[in-house]
Amino acid sequence: MGAVMTEEQAQGPQVGVHAESVTLVMEAVPAVAPVQPVSFLVDLPAYAGPLDLLLSLIRDEKVDIYDIPIAHIARQFLLRVRVLQLNDAAEYLELAARLLRIKAQMLLPRHGEMEKWEDPRAELVRRLLEYQQMREVVDILERRGDERRSRFARAWLQESGESVAAPLSLSLGELLTAVDRILRVTREPTVHTIVARTLDVAGAIAMVRSVIAERRNARWGELVARDAEPWQILSMLLALLELAKLGELRLAQPRPFASVEIEHDSSGEAA
Amino acid sequence: MIHLVKLLEAALFASPRPVPVEELTALASEASPAEIASALDALRVHYDVDGHGVELAEIGGGWQILTRAEYTGAIERAQLAARPQRLSAAALETLAIIAYRQPIGRMEVEEIRGVAVGSILKSLQERALIDVVGRAEGLGRPLLYGTTPLFLEQFALRHLEELPRADELAIALRPAPQPL
Numbered sequence: 001m002g003a004v005m006t007e008e009q010a011q012g013p014q015v016g017v018h019a020e021s022v023t024l025v026m027e028a029v030p031a032v033a034p035v036q037p038v039s040f041l042v043d044l045p046a047y048a049g050p051l052d053l054l055l056s057l058i059r060d061e062k063v064d065i066y067d068i069p070i071a072h073i074a075r076q077f078l079l080r081v082r083v084l085q086l087n088d089a090a091e092y093l094e095l096a097a098r099l100l101r102i103k104a105q106m107l108l109p110r111h112g113e114m115e116k117w118e119d120p121r122a123e124l125v126r127r128l129l130e131y132q133q134m135r136e137v138v139d140i141l142e143r144r145g146d147e148r149r150s151r152f153a154r155a156w157l158q159e160s161g162e163s164v165a166a167p168l169s170l171s172l173g174e175l176l177t178a179v180d181r182i183l184r185v186t187r188e189p190t191v192h193t194i195v196a197r198t199l200d201v202a203g204a205i206a207m208v209r210s211v212i213a214e215r216r217n218a219r220w221g222e223l224v225a226r227d228a229e230p231w232q233i234l235s236m237l238l239a240l241l242e243l244a245k246l247g248e249l250r251l252a253q254p255r256p257f258a259s260v261e262i263e264h265d266s267s268g269e270a271a
Numbered sequence: 272m273i274h275l276v277k278l279l280e281a282a283l284f285a286s287p288r289p290v291p292v293e294e295l296t297a298l299a300s301e302a303s304p305a306e307i308a309s310a311l312d313a314l315r316v317h318y319d320v321d322g323h324g325v326e327l328a329e330i331g332g333g334w335q336i337l338t339r340a341e342y343t344g345a346i347e348r349a350q351l352a353a354r355p356q357r358l359s360a361a362a363l364e365t366l367a368i369i370a371y372r373q374p375i376g377r378m379e380v381e382e383i384r385g386v387a388v389g390s391i392l393k394s395l396q397e398r399a400l401i402d403v404v405g406r407a408e409g410l411g412r413p414l415l416y417g418t419t420p421l422f423l424e425q426f427a428l429r430h431l432e433e434l435p436r437a438d439e440l441a442i443a444l445r446p447a448p449q450p451l
Binding site: 048049050051091095127130131133134135136137138140141142144145146147148149150151152153154 | 284286287288326328330335336337338339340343346352354355357358360361363364366367368370371383384385386387424425426427428434435437440
């Protein structure tokens, strides 16, 4: 669908429409430059979507929304899609396909009782009415919005919703004291030396395995000493996650911040 | 009473947003809600009758002093204030659906509009006209959207019920006529 239709294709004879309706459509279509092919359409000046296009078509053709002459409308819809070069907008093509499907369903012979026959147009009518109703609300909102826009509040707040920060009140003395404090603190830069410690995950795994083999279960606090170095804590954490992944143990934490309970996973053995 | 009217006027003048009645009531603890209401009414009449360039409007569940529409052009020409941008038709359609069907997910909005609305939802949310109000049950637990107080404010609505009910709209949803 990425391909852009050439002008020749767009005006080509794929749709069998008699000349009369072509002129009618050309007149009804708002001024859209038909020559420049647009490869991607985000918003269309004329129509807000395929339902909008279909609805205006129904209005222009003066047909009853409850009894849409589907073959005719489908043809006109396709024609407008082509004239407006909407070929790349998937939504329009989707509705076009839907129209053609309904058209095909209408042509099928109706078997059995007439009451049982469900009008294939019913869903489309429902959607069109729903859409039309929504358009009515849009008109209301547009009017109210314009009404509000035509009056200014004392200070128009940009739509950020942020609360207004009170201006900072400081005496010169307070400011100077603060500056002095900062300068004093930063006079002598402290140089930290960072020693990289490699993690000992294998060692931690061995330790956990031996503890679990003996006791079947343990708590985090029993595996990691209170004064453990960060690298030891990290090694243990990775070891536990690794063993849990291997299915050797189950980890549980009954509530947030509670000690992690480590339990031997017997289901892993059975498998 | 005169004092109360002046106090309310000052408070409304100081706030750039509509001030809810509860906040006005909190402002003057000795006044009853009925007194607040009649003071607001007195202020409104004062602006309307004595010929002021501003008026008192009830918007978004609160009260706000606004300039009169007839001076908008002049104010704008002098670049003292600028009107906020109008929303696109697509954004208005999306907003209308959300206003009526909230809480509503993206899929349902797209179902009604017949087009994708992802980016429109995002920009409406950035403009603080809609917000995520929850998550739906079911697959993927999609986000549900609803309108914000700012929506009421920008469309000069006192509350959502001020919009016509769905069955009051000219083209109400009705069952299709007898099968053909």
